[in-house]
Structures are given as structure tokens and as C-alpha cells.
Amino acid sequence: MSKLTLTMKGTICMVVCLFLSTTAFSVLGVSQLDLQYISVNTAPYEYFTYSEMTDLFHDLEENHSDIMSLTSIGRTYEDRDIWMVKLSDNVNEDEGEPGVLLMGAHHGNEKPSFEVLIFFIQHMVENYGKENIDNDRDGQISEDPIDGIDNDGDGLVDEDPSEDRVRGAIDNTQIFLIPMVNPDGVEANSRKNCAPNYGSFGLRKKITSYGVNLNRNYGYDWYLYRVFPKKYHFLLNALDFSFNYRGPDPFSENETRAVKNFVMSHNISISLSYHSYSEVIFYPWMHTSKPAPDENLFISIGENMSQINKYRLITGGNYIIPRYGGTLGTSENWLYGERGILSFTMELCKEFAPSDPDIVHDVCLSHVGVNLYICERSSTVEEEMLAI
Numbered sequence: 001m002s003k004l005t006l007t008m009k010g011t012i013c014m015v016v017c018l019f020l021s022t023t024a025f026s027v028l029g030v031s032q033l034d035l036q037y038i039s040v041n042t043a044p045y046e047y048f049t050y051s052e053m054t055d056l057f058h059d060l061e062e063n064h065s066d067i068m069s070l071t072s073i074g075r076t077y078e079d080r081d082i083w084m085v086k087l088s089d090n091v092n093e094d095e096g097e098p099g100v101l102l103m104g105a106h107h108g109n110e111k112p113s114f115e116v117l118i119f120f121i122q123h124m125v126e127n128y129g130k131e132n133i134d135n136d137r138d139g140q141i142s143e144d145p146i147d148g149i150d151n152d153g154d155g156l157v158d159e160d161p162s163e164d165r166v167r168g169a170i171d172n173t174q175i176f177l178i179p180m181v182n183p184d185g186v187e188a189n190s191r192k193n194c195a196p197n198y199g200s201f202g203l204r205k206k207i208t209s210y211g212v213n214l215n216r217n218y219g220y221d222w223y224l225y226r227v228f229p230k231k232y233h234f235l236l237n238a239l240d241f242s243f244n245y246r247g248p249d250p251f252s253e254n255e256t257r258a259v260k261n262f263v264m265s266h267n268i269s270i271s272l273s274y275h276s277y278s279e280v281i282f283y284p285w286m287h288t289s290k291p292a293p294d295e296n297l298f299i300s301i302g303e304n305m306s307q308i309n310k311y312r313l314i315t316g317g318n319y320i321i322p323r324y325g326g327t328l329g330t331s332e333n334w335l336y337g338e339r340g341i342l343s344f345t346m347e348l349c350k351e352f353a354p355s356d357p358d359i360v361h362d363v364c365l366s367h368v369g370v371n372l373y374i375c376e377r378s379s380t381v382e383e384e385m386l387a388i
Contacts (some may be wrong), residue, residue: 044355047111048118050080050183056118057083064125067091067170073178074258077195080183082258087124087175094266095174098378101263101271101341102177102371106215106331108185108193111353112363113274117179119364120371124175127166135160146369148308161368169375176266181255182214193253197240202248209240212247215275216329218260219250220337221287224328231325232287246329259331263339269378270301271343272371273331276352279311282345284336290322294342297384301377302344308369311346342381346370 048056061070069091072081088095102120104113132141140152142162150157169175180186184194192211198204216237225234237246251257283298292298295316302313317323327333332343348367354360 043357045357045360047115047353047360050180050187053114053118053179054081054083056122057085060122060125064128065091067128068121068125073262074254076182076184076254077193078184078187080187082178082181082183082255084262085121085177085179087121087170087177088173089171096267097172097174098270098382099174099176099266099268100375100378101268101335102175102274102374103181103259103271103331104178104274105180105182105186106273107191107213107275108180108182108187109189109191109352110274110276110348111186112276112348112360114179114186115360116274116348116364116367117177120368121177121179123368124166124170127161127163128170130163130166132163146308146365146372148310148366148369165372165376169372173375173378174266175375176262176268178259178262181259185211185214191243192245193255195253197245197248200238200240200245200248202252209245211245212253213237213244213329214253214255215273215331216244216246216327217251217253217256218329218331218334220330220334221328222246222250224287224324228324232328237328250329260334263335263341268335268339268341269381270374271332271335271341272374273343273345274348274367275345276348277350278347279309279350280347281305281311281313282332282347283314284333284343285316286327286330286333288322288324288326289317289319291316292336294385294388297381297388298342298344301342301374301381304373304377305344305346305370308373309346309366340385342385 057070061068067087067089069086071084071086073084074082076082102117104117134141136156136159138154140160142160142164145162145165148157182193185192188194190211192213194210195212196207197209198206199208225232225237236242237244239245247253251260281302283302284292299313299315306313330345332345335341335343348363
């Protein structure tokens with residue numbers, strides 16, 4: 001398996017062995033980042049399966065139990081655990097530090113959405129105890145962190161990441177990660193989960209179809225389906241055989257209930273949910289052009305994330321009379337509308353699941369920088385929201 005968080009097998013492993021010395025391995029820290037590898041690999045990238053991710057997390061927790069814990073926050077219809085990883089310096093305590101929630105794979109066929117979080121988790125635990133090192137051997141230390149900029153003007157970007165940033169995030173933040181919100185969908189390579197449907201409104205005695213689009217199942221402003229059925233594409237979202245089926249009721253699914261219960265019992269300041277694809281960044285509202293109360297703060301954070309990954313930030317239109325239409329039932333609308341959490345959605349890549357290992361590696365590495373920025377910004381967002 002050619003996982004980003006592990007040394008590449010097959011062709012890439014042979015190339016690394018031939019061209020990189022033992023010294024280069026220790027300097028570059030290949031095991032945690034796979035930086036600067038020489039790739040002639042033509043085999044498609046192999047994404048983590050649910051079982052592989054589970055095994056990895058158990059191993060990482062065993063080896064880094066001082067900063068990482070692993071908890072099941074619920075079980076799916078097919079009886080898989082919905083794993084939540086916590087990273088913190090006092091990982092078994094509920095500290096007063098800002099909480100950051102990172103989620104992936106609401107849609108099981110959007111594989112980069114969980115891969116970036118698995119990569120991030122391993123990067124964090126493997127680098128937490130390290131001193132700053134000169135990764136690119138240019139005589140400087142941490143002069144080019146993962147921020148999408150060539151800070152030292154050497155023509156390379158993000159080649160000398162800062163170990164201090166890893167320590168700072170774990171020591172000053174409670175980071176909660178749910179890489180696979182929809183593990184059944186991941187295993188089935190399905191957009192929806194795999195639970196049976198009993199008609200569009202759950203009233204039939206026999207199974208009529210399978211699966212709910214979990215990112216339409218969060219219960220915020222569902223009443224607008226009835227008020228503006230055409231604007232919100234009611235039939236597309238209400239018919240159980242549709243790829244966008246919202247479910248018979250808000251939070252009808254095990255997975256969304258698990259996220260809801262977790263969020264309601266924890267102090268979360270900011271959230272980022274990964275999807276694919278289109279290389280864009282969204283924030284509330286997803287269902288109206290009316291600006292969010294914290295619009296300027298959303299734009300500030302979104303623009304800084306955009307600087308790192310070069311994605312386009314989607315902002316609302318400036319209409320005198322707000323326009324209704326768009327998407328209901330998304331996680332970011334509920335997180336912000338009901339819980340007051342600054343919440344973003346990141347659409348990764350230019351396709352659902354890129355097969356080029358170089359592309360997947362670059363996406364995972366750049367979003368280490370995005371996630372670290374979110375952790376750093378979380379320390380001030382509550383004060384910034386109060387100041388607006």
C-alpha cells in the first residue's frame with residue numbers, strides 16, 4: 001500500500017533506496033512527511049481503507065499516548081466505529097483551550113478528504129517531540145514553514161517546516177479529528193451512507209433504497225424546503241433514491257447524530273470539513289445570500305487559508321434583499337447557526353480521488369499548513385467574534 005504517511009512501496013521505495021542516503025532520511029524526516037522524494041512511480045495511489053486507518057490509529061495511540069487518544073463516538077449501520085482522534089498535550093483532560101474540529105468523508109467516495117487528516121495526524125505525533133531541524137540543509141532552521149510561500153527565496157515552497165508550530169498547536173489547542181464521518185460509504189465507495197431507506201419519509205414497511213447524503217442531514221432551517229421547494233430542489237433532496245437524499249428527518253442517521261452529540265458536549269471554536277472536489281473554500285451561509293454575522297471574520301480566515309493552498313474563497317453576493325436558494329442540511333450551516341462555531345468547508349483537488357501519488361502528496365502536505373493555521377487562529381476567534 002502506498003500510503004502517504006508511510007514510506008512508499010514498490011517503485012518509489014526502490015528509487016528512494018537508490019538515490020537517498022541514510023543521512024538524507026534522517027535529515028528530511030521521510031517517514032513523517034515524504035518530502036522531496038524522487039518519484040517515477042506510475043502505479044495509482046492507494047488510499048487508506050477503513051481497517052488500515054483503524055490499525056494505524058491504534059498503533060499511533062499506543063506509541064504516542066501522551067498526546068493522542070482514540071475514541072469511538074458512534075457506530076454505523078454496518079457496525080463500524082466512527083473514530084475520533086484527539087491531539088493535545090494533556091490529552092485525557094478537558095482543558096480550557098480552544099477546540100478545533102476537523103472532519104472528512106461525509107461522502108465516502110471523496111477519498112482525499114480523509115487522507116489529508118490521516119496524514120496530518122501522523123505528521124503531528126511524529127514531529128511533536130522533535131527540535132527544529134534544517135530540513136533542506138541550507139544552514140537555516142524553519143525558515144520556510146508550510147504556508148504556501150517561498151519565504152527564503154530559494155525557489156522552493158514549504159521545504160523547511162517548523163517543528164515548533166506542531167508543538168504550539170498541540171500544547172495550546174484541543175484538536176479533534178473525525179477523518180471518516182461515513183466509514184460505510186468509504187468502504188462502499190459511495191457518496192451516501194449504507195443504511196436502508198423505508199420510503200422518502202420513512203413510512204414504508206419494506207426497504208425502498210439505501211443511503212442518505214450525510215451533508216444534507218444536519219438539522220438547520222429544514223423548514224425552508226417547504227417554503228421554497230423549487231429554490232432548494234426539494235425533490236432532488238427528498239426522494240430516497242436520489243444521490244442527494246437528505247433523509248426522512250434531521251439527524252436521522254447514526255453518523256450525523258454522532259457528530260451532533262460530540263459537538264454538543266465539547267467546546268469547539270472553529271471547524272473545517274474536508275470534501276472533494278473543485279479547489280474552493282465555503283463558509284455559511286450555504287442557503288442564502290444574506291451575510292453571516294461574522295462575515296468579515298470568515299473572509300479573513302478564508303483568505304489566509306487560500307494563501308496557503310491557493311484555493312478560491314467563495315463569498316456571498318451583496319444583494320439588498322437576501323436571496324434564498326442553495327444547499328440545506330450541511331454541517332457548516334448547523335455548526336455555525338446552532339452552535340456558533342466558525343465553520344468552513346474545503347473542497348479538495350480537481351477530481352474526486354486523484355490517482356497520481358504526487359498530487360495526493362502535495363494536497364496532504366499543503367493542508368498540514370492549513371490545519372496548523374486553523375489551530376493557531378483558534379486562540380483568538382472567540383474574542384474576535386465578540387468584538388464584531
